[in-house]
Amino acid sequence: MHDYRKLRVWHDAVELAVEVYQLTRSLPAEEKFNLVSQMNRAAVSVGSNIGEGAGRATNGEFIQFLGFASGSCSELITQAVIAERLDFGTMELRTAVTQRATSVQKMIFTFIKTLR
Structure with missing residues (x-):
């Protein structure tokens, strides 16, 4: 078992959620x-x-859930593109969400490599 509250990737994922909520409010x-x-x-x-x-209980299970988290990052990036094409929200907020989601996804991939 890992203490996720000590993981930078988790903190960045929480910040991503905050940024998405800021975007979706607009x-x-x-x-x-x-x-x-x-x-x-x-x-x-x-x-x-x-x-x-x-x-x-196992790193294998953890990796599976990290994969789900990565998939959600891909969803968000796609949704930000849709918002952009519909001219929803500000470019600044859309860009922040896309950049943070991409960064978190890269961190997840790196973390998966360390767990294997």
């Missing part, structure tokens, strides 16, 4: 149950999967 009200909901769930999923995986 999206149109009619997107509340569509893109907003989808982005918020994916953002929360990143840190949650890192935390849940850290509490598992």
Whole structure:
């Protein structure tokens, strides 16, 4: 078992969720149950999967949950592109989300390598 609260990747994932919530607050009200909901769930999923995986019994299980977290990063990047194409939110917030999600995803891949 790992203490996820000591992992930089988990802290960055939490910050990613905060940035996503800041972005989605600026999206149109009619997107509340569509893109907003989808982005918020994916953002929360990143840190949650890192935390849940850290509490598992084996590194293999942890790696599986890190994979889920990485997938959620890919979802967020895709959703930020969709928001950009629809001209939702500010470029600054969209860029921050995309950069943070990409950074967290790279950290996850590196961490997986160390666990193997």
